[in-house]
Amino acid sequence: MILPAVLSCTIFFGSLIIIFSEKLHRSITAIAGGALMVVVGRLLNFYSEEAALEAVDFNTLGLLLGMMLLVAMLEPTGFFQYLAVLAARASKGKPVRLFILLSVVTTVLAMFLDNVTTVVIIAPVTLLICEIIGISPLPFLMSEALLSNTGGVATLIGDPPNVLIGSAAGFSFNDFLIHSLPIVLVTWAGALFLLLRLFKKDLSKRPRSVKAVMRLNPAETLNEPLVARRVLIVLAGAVLFFFVHHALHVSPSLVALSAAAVALVWIRPNLDDLFKRIEWSVLIFFASLFVMVGGVESAGVLESIVGLFERVSHVPPLLFGVGLIWIVAALSAVVDNVPITIALIPVIRGLGISGMDVDPLWWALAFGAGFGGSGTIIGATANIIVVTLSEKTRHPITSKIWNKRGLPVMLATCSIASILYAILYSTF
Amino acid sequence: MNVSSCMKKHVVSVPVTATIREAAAIIVSKHIGLLPVVDKDDKPVGEIGIRDLLTLELPDFVSLIADVDFVHDFGAVETTRPSARTLDKSVKSLMKPVISVDEDCGLLRAYALMLQHNLHDMLVVSKEGKLIGVASRVDIGVAVLLAWGKV
Numbered sequence: 001m002i003l004p005a006v007l008s009c010t011i012f013f014g015s016l017i018i019i020f021s022e023k024l025h026r027s028i029t030a031i032a033g034g035a036l037m038v039v040v041g042r043l044l045n046f047y048s049e050e051a052a053l054e055a056v057d058f059n060t061l062g063l064l065l066g067m068m069l070l071v072a073m074l075e076p077t078g079f080f081q082y083l084a085v086l087a088a089r090a091s092k093g094k095p096v097r098l099f100i101l102l103s104v105v106t107t108v109l110a111m112f113l114d115n116v117t118t119v120v121i122i123a124p125v126t127l128l129i130c131e132i133i134g135i136s137p138l139p140f141l142m143s144e145a146l147l148s149n150t151g152g153v154a155t156l157i158g159d160p161p162n163v164l165i166g167s168a169a170g171f172s173f174n175d176f177l178i179h180s181l182p183i184v185l186v187t188w189a190g191a192l193f194l195l196l197r198l199f200k201k202d203l204s205k206r207p208r209s210v211k212a213v214m215r216l217n218p219a220e221t222l223n224e225p226l227v228a229r230r231v232l233i234v235l236a237g238a239v240l241f242f243f244v245h246h247a248l249h250v251s252p253s254l255v256a257l258s259a260a261a262v263a264l265v266w267i268r269p270n271l272d273d274l275f276k277r278i279e280w281s282v283l284i285f286f287a288s289l290f291v292m293v294g295g296v297e298s299a300g301v302l303e304s305i306v307g308l309f310e311r312v313s314h315v316p317p318l319l320f321g322v323g324l325i326w327i328v329a330a331l332s333a334v335v336d337n338v339p340i341t342i343a344l345i346p347v348i349r350g351l352g353i354s355g356m357d358v359d360p361l362w363w364a365l366a367f368g369a370g371f372g373g374s375g376t377i378i379g380a381t382a383n384i385i386v387v388t389l390s391e392k393t394r395h396p397i398t399s400k401i402w403n404k405r406g407l408p409v410m411l412a413t414c415s416i417a418s419i420l421y422a423i424l425y426s427t428f
Numbered sequence: 429m430n431v432s433s434c435m436k437k438h439v440v441s442v443p444v445t446a447t448i449r450e451a452a453a454i455i456v457s458k459h460i461g462l463l464p465v466v467d468k469d470d471k472p473v474g475e476i477g478i479r480d481l482l483t484l485e486l487p488d489f490v491s492l493i494a495d496v497d498f499v500h501d502f503g504a505v506e507t508t509r510p511s512a513r514t515l516d517k518s519v520k521s522l523m524k525p526v527i528s529v530d531e532d533c534g535l536l537r538a539y540a541l542m543l544q545h546n547l548h549d550m551l552v553v554s555k556e557g558k559l560i561g562v563a564s565r566v567d568i569g570v571a572v573l574l575a576w577g578k579v
Contacts, residue, residue, distance in 0.1 A: 078495065085498070124492035131487070134504025212503025220498035392487050394508075 004046035008299035011037050012292050016343065020335040027281040030288030037295035047298045055294020056287050059167045059253045064114075065283060066256025067157055070235055071117050072277035073263055077228035080109070080121040081221040088129045089218065093210030095135050095203045096196065099143065102126055103192055106144045107151030111158045112239065115148035119382040123389050131393070132216075134208030138395040139199035141386040142402070143192075146374045146409045148382055150191050153370030154184035156242070156252060160286075161341040161369040163252075168345045169362040172246035179363050183424070187371070187416045194412050198405045227267055234263040289342045302350045317357055318426055321364040322418045328368025329414045333375030341369050360425040367417045375410035377402045431538045432531040434571035435552045435561030441466045444473060448484075448522055449515040451476050462549040462562065465523050470558045472551050474523030481522070484510040528553045531560060539568050 015033030019026045034052070041047020074080075083105050091098035102122070110118040123141055130137035152158035156166045156176045165171065171179075196203070222228055238259035241248075245255050296302075331340050344365055352358040373380030377387050377399055383406065390397040441464040442451050451463050455478060465474040486505060490496055528551035529538045542550050542565060550568075552561040 076494070081493070081498070128490070128493055128496070128499065131505045131508075132499065132501070132503035134508065207504070208507070209501075209503030212501040215501045217498060217500075221495075223495060389492070392492070394487065 004041070004044050004299035005301045005304055007040050007044065008037060008046070008296045009301060011040065012296050012343075015292060016339050019339055025281075026336065026339075027285040027288070030285050030292070034288035034291035037292050041295050041298060046300070047295045051298055052291045052294055055297070056290045057164070057167050059251050060163050060290075061283055061286060062251070062253025063157065063163050063167075063256045064160065064286065065278070066238075066253060066258075066260040067113065068117075068278050068283075069260035069274070070231060070238070070256070070263060071113050072274050073267055073269055074228065074231040074235070075121060075277060076273075077224040077231070078221045079228040079232070081125045082218050082228075083109075084122055084125040084129065085216045085218045085221050088133075088213050088216060091213075093133050093207050093213045095133075095205070095207060098129070098133075099140060099196070099199070099203055100192070102140055103143050103147050103195075107147050107188060110148035110151040111155045112235075113158075115152040115159060116381045116385065118148045118152075119145055119385050123386050127389060127393060129213060129216075132209060132212045135205060136202050136395045137393055138390060138397055138401070139195070139202045141390055142397060142405055143195045143199070145380065145382040145386040146195065146406060147188060147191060149370060149374050149380050150184065150188045150409075150413055153366055154181045154188075157256075159366075159370050160282075161337050162366055164286075164338070164341050164345065165362050165366050166252070168349070169359070171362065173242035173252060174246060180366060183367070183417055183420045186420060187413045190416045191409050191413050194409055195405070198408065227269075230266050231263055234259050234266070237262075286338070286342075289339060293342055293346060297346055302346055302353075317360055318422060320356075321360045321425060322422060324361055324364040325368040325371075325414060325418055325421065328365055329372030329375070329410065332369050332372030333379040333410060335378075337369040337373055337380070341365060360421075363425070364421065367421065368414070371410060371413040371417060373410075374413065375407050377406070379406075379410075429535055429571060429575070430531065431529055431533045431535060431550070431552055431563050431568065432561065434535070434567045435563040436567065437561050439464065439559055439562050441470075441472075441559060442476075442519060443468070444518070444520055446519050447516050448476075448481070448510075448519055451519050452481055452515070455481065464526070464551055464559055464562070465519055466559055472526040472528055472553065472559045474520070474526050475551065476519050476523045477549075480524060484514060484522075526551060528559075530555065535568050535572050538563060539565070539572070542568070 011033055015029050018024055018029045038047060038049060038052050041052075042049070084102065087101035087105050088098060091101050106118055106122050109122065122144055126140050126144060127137045130140055153162065154176065156162055156171065156173045162176065166176065238255055241250070241255040241259070242252060245252055328340060328344070348358050348361050348365065351361065373383065377383050377397075383402070387397045387402070440454060440458050440460065442454060444465055444467060446465070455461075455463055462475055462477045464472045465476060467473050485508065527541065527545050527547060529541065531552055531554055533552075538550050542548070549562050549564050551559060552563055554560045
């Protein structure tokens with residue numbers, strides 16, 4: 001059993017190194033790694049095509065696809081611009097008020113949509129509003145990325161690592177609301193307070209044209225109000241079902257896909273345009289990583305290191321959890337948090353098999369993966385998006401600027417989360 | 429007919445050492461839309477147009493928003509001027525790669541390239557690669573339509 005274990009680990013960790021080095025697109029690397037794992041598995045008889053298919057977590061893929069379809073239908077209606085313009089008008093052009101309102105809008109959206117999608121949608125209109133008022137968009141863009149990273153941790157559907165953790169641990173939508181939301185709310189408030197302090201100088205500058213922002217009419221941003229209304233009704237229905245999916249013994253993916261199906265039938269959008277807005281490469285990336293992890297598990301790697309897990313399981317769970325938050329956060333600050341989560345899921349499962357109460361560890365993994373990405377520009381896709389957008393403005397976000405503001409936010413969110421985690425999970 | 433038959437032969441250009449401010453001043457004084465950037469041998473190394481200069485006033489974030497019809501007043505954008513530091517930068521920081529055709533290029537090939545690259549003016553170079561003229565869409569279009577009189 002040694003050769004399959006060595007080869008499967010070589011393929012998996014080799015692929016992760018290539019993904020982290022960004023020498024090759026992550027989806028291409030994952031497809032190649034997945035295919036190689038199945039071929040080697042078949043040659044050495046430790047993995048089969050059927051086992052590879054079983055290893056794919058269709059609950060995760062279905063949930064992601066369902067939500068992507070709903071957002072793709074809502075995006076062209078102008079609903080997100082509507083929310084941003086509403087916030088801009090409510091702020092009356094006052095920078096601090098605008099900062100807080102846009103942060104709230106972004107975070108609420110990030111709790112229900114993938115935070116990358118949230119930033120892609122909100123950041124361009126934020127830029128426009130800041131340029132119209134005549135203030136630097138830099139604090140706004142950075143806070144939108146940082147707070148969407150933070151807010152996304154609150155719900156099952158807010159962040160891809162949460163979808164993975166929810167599916168692996170069997171956590172429901174409500175489990176996230178009970179265990180994650182309270183910690184995230186406090187952490188988010190701390191992050192917002194810190195950002196207001198860090199950007200105090202930028203936000204205290206007097207806006208040059210408040211009048212223009214008051215002339216923005218939110219209703220005019222809605223290109224297709226009827227479609228927006230229909231998608232929002234379906235989305236609201238889906239959220240209601242998310243609250244009760246566990247009681248109904250229905251998976252979150254079935255809720256999301258059913259909602260997408262209802263919306264598709266009701267709206268009947270142009271499918272070519274719709275499918276262009278779906279991030280297929282993300283879905284393929286996830287599926288391929290599942291195939292690779294399935295290969296590692298089939299090769300008996302977990303059984304062979306179960307002794308190690310048993311030794312680790314003597315560490316107090318609380319200390320282990322806090323340590324996990326910081327280790328995962330440090331890793332997530334420099335590399336993609338999805339492969340980190342996928343790699344750690346079998347490890348936590350292994351700890352569970354060896355007798356450890358792993359429920360708190362799942363939450364530690366979620367907090368570390370979610371908050372760690374704020375530390376550096378490359379830590380989260382949302383960060384890269386706002387930095388790229390800022391290059392189109394007069395105020396580009398440099399690594400130096402990010403390290404001065406993003407890193408303190410990461411350290412603060414991880415610290416607050418660790419303290420709350422220690423208090424709330426000390427009973428375990 | 430080829431492109432050299434309809435091009436403007438008097439071409440205003442700037443050296444690579446020129447600043448953005450100097451390039452803008454020439455565009456204003458000559459009332460032209462495109463300014464070729466040439467090396468010391470008069471070979472084009474880039475081009476800078478009004479659209480490139482205006483990106484300093486209106487950054488291209490507008491292109492990221494599908495519909496700006498709802499913005500009735502661009503507010504501070506209308507009065508934001510580039511900084512002196514930006515204007516004193518070399519044209520190299522703003523110029524685009526040169527797209528040119530040889531003097532014996534056919535009219536419709538030149539027009540097709542302009543459509544493909546979304547150009548309003550096409551630089552024309554000699555066999556030695558030296559800048560010898562500029563043909564606009566109007567120059568080329570009129571030259572093509574002239575031939576219709578003989579049909």
